[in-house]
Amino acid sequence: MTKPVPTFDLYGEKARKEPDFWLHCETIPSRSSLYRYEIGLHRHDSFFQILYISAGSGDALFGGGRWPLTPHAIVTIPSAVDHGFRFSRDIDGHVFTLLASHMRLSGEVVRFASEPRVTLLEAGEPDSAFMIATLERLAGEWINRSSGRTDMMEAYLVSALTLAARQWARDNPERGAGETVRRKEHLDSLIQQHFRGQKPAQFYARELGISPTHLNRIVKAATGLTAHAYIGRKLIDEARRDLVFTQMTAQEIGLRLGFADPAYFSRYFLRETGETPRTFRVAERARLAAQSSQ
Numbered sequence: 001m002t003k004p005v006p007t008f009d010l011y012g013e014k015a016r017k018e019p020d021f022w023l024h025c026e027t028i029p030s031r032s033s034l035y036r037y038e039i040g041l042h043r044h045d046s047f048f049q050i051l052y053i054s055a056g057s058g059d060a061l062f063g064g065g066r067w068p069l070t071p072h073a074i075v076t077i078p079s080a081v082d083h084g085f086r087f088s089r090d091i092d093g094h095v096f097t098l099l100a101s102h103m104r105l106s107g108e109v110v111r112f113a114s115e116p117r118v119t120l121l122e123a124g125e126p127d128s129a130f131m132i133a134t135l136e137r138l139a140g141e142w143i144n145r146s147s148g149r150t151d152m153m154e155a156y157l158v159s160a161l162t163l164a165a166r167q168w169a170r171d172n173p174e175r176g177a178g179e180t181v182r183r184k185e186h187l188d189s190l191i192q193q194h195f196r197g198q199k200p201a202q203f204y205a206r207e208l209g210i211s212p213t214h215l216n217r218i219v220k221a222a223t224g225l226t227a228h229a230y231i232g233r234k235l236i237d238e239a240r241r242d243l244v245f246t247q248m249t250a251q252e253i254g255l256r257l258g259f260a261d262p263a264y265f266s267r268y269f270l271r272e273t274g275e276t277p278r279t280f281r282v283a284e285r286a287r288l289a290a291q292s293s294q
Contacts, residue, residue: 006042021291022099023153025142028053028091037087044079048100048113050160051075052135056091060084062116072121072132074164081116094139098157104237105161107185110222112165119168127163134160150288151245183208184222187215195234198258201227236272239265243281244288250277 028051032039041061051060051074058069062083069075069085071093077083079100105113121128138156141149190207204227205215212227219227235257242253254265269277 006040022102023142023157024097025139026095028087028093028095031095032085032087032091037089037091039085039087041082041084043082044077044097046100047079047097048103049075049077049098050096050135050157051077051085052093052096052132053091054093054132056088056093058085058087058091060116060118061086067118069118070120072128074119074121074131074135074160075117076113076119076161076164077116078114083116094135096135096138096142096157104154104158106188108169108181109158109162109165110184111181112168113161114222117164117168119164120171121167127167131160131163131167134163181222183210183218187219191231191234195231195238196256196258198235199231201231204231232272236269239269239277240273240280240284243277244284250281253277 029037037058053069053071053073053075055071057071060067060069060075060083062077062081067075069087103113121131134156138153138160141152141156146152186208187204190204194203201215202212205212208215210218216227219225219230223230225233239253239257242248242256243250246253248256250266250269251262254262257265259265259268266277269275269280273280275283
């Protein structure tokens, strides 16, 4: 009988119902050395992982295949994917484990991040050098716990993943962005322009010159969501950000996002997130305060 693949938040640690971090960073040898540099097949149901290989060598195992690892490489692994590693004893680099629901990606980067990848970086190439420096700075922000680090870490993550997606597309032109991906990127741009007007999916389909059914098919393939749900998620993401990082009242945030009725905004937020705006604000600020004091 085949043994089930174990699920962890961090390898070797029991997964919790409510994760207590949105991002965790550690060196590759700090954990792999505890397991003789071999990480068995496992998965993370709620977390996305990035490994940056700066020294040594090894193999990444996922999808029934084996991918060789050499400096400098970036491994990206979406949630719920079985994966494992075998490392040489001189391995070095960082592992970033982040809550998948916290990721704010769009366009080609969403497609890139939807499958496990190994992206090789070329020494001396400007984008590669910038990616390496960005991941090193990300690790430094996590370790040093300076003020404003959450915003800095988010910026570093988006920058690194966007550049990795570009690099991977250049290395794999036959699997790069096609018409569907370009339309998805156009949709993201339109949503950014019009989300406060709460335009329906039909509006975006008309702007793209396609039918609502075709739009729904594109969004479903890229994100797993309906077009209506994907458009609405932008409102919720903006509301969450404003609740945590601004002093605006829930009523002011609702008006800013196009809700004329504050009570309806609260009901909408509750329906989409399971929490009232006030409950979310208090809990998220308390969590971030506790995290920054650790």
